[in-house]
Amino acid sequence: MVKILKKDIDLESTLFSGQCFRVSKCKEGYITILKDRVVFIKEEDKYLIVESSNEENLKEIIEEYFDLNRDYDSINSFLSLQDAYMKEIIKKCKGFKILKQDPFEMFISYIISQNNNVKRISKIIEIISKKYGEKIVFKEEEYYLFPKEEVFFNVSEENLKSFGLGYRAKYIINALKVLKENNNFLNKIQNLETSLALKELMKIKGIGLKVASCILLFGFEKFDVFPIDTWVNQNILKNYKEIKVNYKDIKEFAEKKYKNFSGVAIQYMFHSERNKS
DNA sequence: AACCAGGTTATAA
DNA sequence: TTATAACCTGGT
Numbered sequence: 001m002v003k004i005l006k007k008d009i010d011l012e013s014t015l016f017s018g019q020c021f022r023v024s025k026c027k028e029g030y031i032t033i034l035k036d037r038v039v040f041i042k043e044e045d046k047y048l049i050v051e052s053s054n055e056e057n058l059k060e061i062i063e064e065y066f067d068l069n070r071d072y073d074s075i076n077s078f079l080s081l082q083d084a085y086m087k088e089i090i091k092k093c094k095g096f097k098i099l100k101q102d103p104f105e106m107f108i109s110y111i112i113s114q115n116n117n118v119k120r121i122s123k124i125i126e127i128i129s130k131k132y133g134e135k136i137v138f139k140e141e142e143y144y145l146f147p148k149e150e151v152f153f154n155v156s157e158e159n160l161k162s163f164g165l166g167y168r169a170k171y172i173i174n175a176l177k178v179l180k181e182n183n184n185f186l187n188k189i190q191n192l193e194t195s196l197a198l199k200e201l202m203k204i205k206g207i208g209l210k211v212a213s214c215i216l217l218f219g220f221e222k223f224d225v226f227p228i229d230t231w232v233n234q235n236i237l238k239n240y241k242e243i244k245v246n247y248k249d250i251k252e253f254a255e256k257k258y259k260n261f262s263g264v265a266i267q268y269m270f271h272s273e274r275n276k277s
Numbered sequence: 278a279a280c281c282a283g284g285t286t287a288t289a290a
Numbered sequence: 291t292t293a294t295a296a297c298c299t300g301g302t
Contacts, residue, residue: 018283114284120300121283166298171285208285229283270283 002059003047010095021122035102038138053138067097085239089272103186105146106219110211127163171206194222223263226254
């Protein structure tokens, strides 16, 4: 068990904002499955109480995962200056963080996410993990880690289809082929400047602008992206009358305005607007 | 019984 | 270059 100074994180909004597919509530706290371990986390007044199936480096890993060492105050100050609407919603987004999740897991998970809802995405990922991932017993419950790359290489399109992936199955198979044929593909993505990383990801069939942006934002800590989904498109952009309802215009508008933190900005929009209803 | 869900591709103008 | 249909599946 480790105690970590909580600072200003809000676990509920961070974990249930749709950026993470492997989290669940349990009595007293949350269970989330990371790359290599299962984590129980409880929120107290000043501390996060964390237990894990693997407590090695746990403090550092949690701090990285929840992005606790980043100065969100300065990001928020910057974003607040850009427009009145942003300034207003930031107040409601205190404690919201961009999770730093495993790049490979994000790569696969967000291909699955296209034209799909969170509930079903989570279910599919759960099934795949149960089938091909390492089993972890933690607090007398069984959990399954997200499968490793090399295990995925042996999975066929038919296998994936049987888990309900539909036409996304062939996208995944193809994406895995790209990883297999390009050594250190994901490391290279990490080292590319964002616009080039987007371009590179989007060469892969099944990865468009939205999915590529999500992969970069949640798996690679690239905050200067602006993943626009239909929900944001319909519900949020009405607050910005000056822009056209056209994906490219919106994206350019946002990235010009919110610069290095447009990814944080859109998460705030999404979060605050969704919490209204 | 259509229609949609936190998209993308292929095809046509 | 921009617009529109089709796509797997599960839910309303």
